[in-house]
Amino acid sequence: MHSIYQAIEQLSLGPWGRDILFALAVLVVAAAVFMVALTIAGVLVWVERRVAGRVQSRIGPNRVGPIGILQWLADGLKLFMKEDLIPECADRPLYRLAPYLLMVGVFGAFAAVPFGQALIAADLNVGILYILAVTSLSAVGILMSGWASNNKWSLLGGIRSAAQIVSYEVPAALGVLSVVLLAGTLQMNGTEMAPGIIRSQGGWPWQWYIFHNPFALMAFFVYFTAAVAEGNRTPFDLPEAESELVAGFNTEYSGMRFAGFFLAEFANVYLMSAVATTLFFGGWQVPGLTPAEMQSSPWLQLLGLAVFVAKAGVGCFVVVWIRWTFPRLRVDQLMGLCYRYLIPIGFACLLGNAAYLLLVPAGSLADNVVHWATAAFGLLVLALFFWRVGYHLRRSGERLDLDLLARGRRGPFEPRWQHRAWGAHRRQAAKEA
Amino acid sequence: MTELVRIAENRQELVLNMGPHHPSTHGVLRFLVHTDGEVMSRAVPEVGYLHRGLEKMAESVNWAGYMPFTDRVNYLEAMFTNQVYAMAVERLLGVEVPERAEFLRVIACELNRLANHFITLGCITMDLGAFTPFVYLLRERETINDLIESLCGNRVTHNYMRIGGVAHDVDDDWLRHLEKFLDHFEPLIEEFRALIVGNEILVRRMAPVAVICAEDAVAWGLVGPNLRASGVDWDVRRDLPYSAYPQVEFSVPLGRDGQGDAQSIAGDCYQRFLVRVEEVRQSCRILRQCLQKLPAGDIKAKVPKLIKPPAAECYAAVEGARGEIGCYVVSDGGPKPYRVKWRTSSFSAMSIIEHISPGLMIADLVAVIATLDVIAPETDR
Numbered sequence: 001m002h003s004i005y006q007a008i009e010q011l012s013l014g015p016w017g018r019d020i021l022f023a024l025a026v027l028v029v030a031a032a033v034f035m036v037a038l039t040i041a042g043v044l045v046w047v048e049r050r051v052a053g054r055v056q057s058r059i060g061p062n063r064v065g066p067i068g069i070l071q072w073l074a075d076g077l078k079l080f081m082k083e084d085l086i087p088e089c090a091d092r093p094l095y096r097l098a099p100y101l102l103m104v105g106v107f108g109a110f111a112a113v114p115f116g117q118a119l120i121a122a123d124l125n126v127g128i129l130y131i132l133a134v135t136s137l138s139a140v141g142i143l144m145s146g147w148a149s150n151n152k153w154s155l156l157g158g159i160r161s162a163a164q165i166v167s168y169e170v171p172a173a174l175g176v177l178s179v180v181l182l183a184g185t186l187q188m189n190g191t192e193m194a195p196g197i198i199r200s201q202g203g204w205p206w207q208w209y210i211f212h213n214p215f216a217l218m219a220f221f222v223y224f225t226a227a228v229a230e231g232n233r234t235p236f237d238l239p240e241a242e243s244e245l246v247a248g249f250n251t252e253y254s255g256m257r258f259a260g261f262f263l264a265e266f267a268n269v270y271l272m273s274a275v276a277t278t279l280f281f282g283g284w285q286v287p288g289l290t291p292a293e294m295q296s297s298p299w300l301q302l303l304g305l306a307v308f309v310a311k312a313g314v315g316c317f318v319v320v321w322i323r324w325t326f327p328r329l330r331v332d333q334l335m336g337l338c339y340r341y342l343i344p345i346g347f348a349c350l351l352g353n354a355a356y357l358l359l360v361p362a363g364s365l366a367d368n369v370v371h372w373a374t375a376a377f378g379l380l381v382l383a384l385f386f387w388r389v390g391y392h393l394r395r396s397g398e399r400l401d402l403d404l405l406a407r408g409r410r411g412p413f414e415p416r417w418q419h420r421a422w423g424a425h426r427r428q429a430a431k432e433a
Numbered sequence: 434m435t436e437l438v439r440i441a442e443n444r445q446e447l448v449l450n451m452g453p454h455h456p457s458t459h460g461v462l463r464f465l466v467h468t469d470g471e472v473m474s475r476a477v478p479e480v481g482y483l484h485r486g487l488e489k490m491a492e493s494v495n496w497a498g499y500m501p502f503t504d505r506v507n508y509l510e511a512m513f514t515n516q517v518y519a520m521a522v523e524r525l526l527g528v529e530v531p532e533r534a535e536f537l538r539v540i541a542c543e544l545n546r547l548a549n550h551f552i553t554l555g556c557i558t559m560d561l562g563a564f565t566p567f568v569y570l571l572r573e574r575e576t577i578n579d580l581i582e583s584l585c586g587n588r589v590t591h592n593y594m595r596i597g598g599v600a601h602d603v604d605d606d607w608l609r610h611l612e613k614f615l616d617h618f619e620p621l622i623e624e625f626r627a628l629i630v631g632n633e634i635l636v637r638r639m640a641p642v643a644v645i646c647a648e649d650a651v652a653w654g655l656v657g658p659n660l661r662a663s664g665v666d667w668d669v670r671r672d673l674p675y676s677a678y679p680q681v682e683f684s685v686p687l688g689r690d691g692q693g694d695a696q697s698i699a700g701d702c703y704q705r706f707l708v709r710v711e712e713v714r715q716s717c718r719i720l721r722q723c724l725q726k727l728p729a730g731d732i733k734a735k736v737p738k739l740i741k742p743p744a745a746e747c748y749a750a751v752e753g754a755r756g757e758i759g760c761y762v763v764s765d766g767g768p769k770p771y772r773v774k775w776r777t778s779s780f781s782a783m784s785i786i787e788h789i790s791p792g793l794m795i796a797d798l799v800a801v802i803a804t805l806d807v808i809a810p811e812t813d814r
Binding site: 052055056057058152153156160234235237238245324325326327328329330331332333 | 447449450471558561562563564565568569572629632634635637638794795796797
């Protein structure tokens, strides 16, 4: 966006022409960001259903497009064509407005997501603060939808959600603040002279902020837990707890407005993964290349985009995976987790990071040793995890079915078909006898 | 009901109408929940949404013809309701059931118990927010349904028992498949344990929640796993032996303080969950023994085509998946029952919810309904 502004500046169109052109450029960029975010959310819906299918040893959507990849378009089309029902006693203006507030809160934040070195709509000097602030708007949207639906389940869901988001913003902000302390800036990309959060990290894992020091590692987990809770995802999905609150705050919504809620939820999953990537995992930095080198070629820029999307994709996968593995917490346990554990740990991380910056001079041998040690620890844990997965894969023996694309091949134990065929065989034998 | 709503208004409470259609009421149960925020002051169960008049229907069909109706008393426990009705009528008639038929009944019932517990355990985890274990258990249940289908042709409403025996015999092929299923399934119990039983969130959701002490459990007439979770050692299979159960060995799992988790108390939701997990294992054990001991012989005693029991009345009870199922039959000597009365476990389990609900949270109510294993058709019949 900044480069577009500079280009318009140079066109010498006079003050009015420049402003109008700039306004048009803003609109185009905003529309592009919205479309990208919508597409990401849609594809994520498909990924989630697909991963859920494999986790639950079933196939998942596989009809629309190759391995079902266009399912979200079909679903979206269906929802857009459905009747938009408004309950008779609902507070109509608020009821209509609520989904848009939620969508603005989530999709607006995409303006400051650094997909690549040049691929950022607005590299604000308060970038991360802007994201934290704008996403808070979703709490208003959810509370509004819960209240305006005039349904007790919706109201309970809305209130749960408001309490949850307001509470979990504190640990999330503490996690973010640790990184802000390390980077010394709120900006996402920054420039060569004034590097932002991503530019002050590097491409290799030991240059990432997550492995900057042990406190930063802890800060990541605090941020991640709080972000999952803020996004109303399992195990913190109380506002839409299906088995308790029917569908929570969006019980009464149908058609397009429901699609709005739905897409906003998934866009939010990507958003939190993207923010985690930016803050802790080096963003679009490619190992072995400096930002200056990347700037020289559009292909390297695209490589940076691919790296960013891949990192954020891993984050999304973890969130989806958690959802299909864990049960849900109870309201009091949820609040207890936030106020009794996450907030104190978050403050400890913040103070720890501050003390680290104060005591260990940047770039010194001790600093580098800590980076290396933390990264080695993290990678060791990861290796242990993969070893454990391998152990279970080996142990499951012939029951294992790793048909990841799930094209319908059946595993070695095929109870249903066997017995069907065999039952038919018996009936045949009985007939002959 | 309007009275209840008014009381709540005076006390500045929110009245939530949970059901008849609600994702966690498993059918059409209804609760009027009085809450102050998330905390309930009481939850009043309301029955009658699934009343089909099954007891009255008995009076218009003949003795043998009522058997398919017994399937519908509880769609998850058709084998047990079949068997208890058959036992009651057999006692009236004084019929001896052949040994092989008794074993087949036990095999069918234990398969049914497994299928039912899969649904129950799956629903408990699903109501607490974990969907995946439910799907895994449904996958296993599918095999059981296939086995039962090739046993009697039906997957849910089995109609397998007959007065004096069972409808169909099994062959070696079927028994081999059952054995193969057990070989496949028994390691999966451990997998289920690893996946969900010790999950910290799940344990904290259930551990000291909604405790029913042994006295209350007896006073409110709880039966089966719910009763045993409270520490009362009572199992109809062992204490009022029937069918082939005296010839097989099994243990009766009980709820104990601190079992599975240090904070857990006998009679809380977690103990009810654990007792059912253990019962699955015991059912597998019974099935293995039945496979070994299954004698040759007839599968049905000689019973006249038109059954006319002498004018008398009789009660029979079996240990269903939810506990004691009782059937009380009265004969006036005619070809049709004079009266059939069912005693089912969900009704008493449902009634205790009002007693234990004050002070629980809405999320706990879901756990209570799921672990008490209340099922709508059984409460109403």
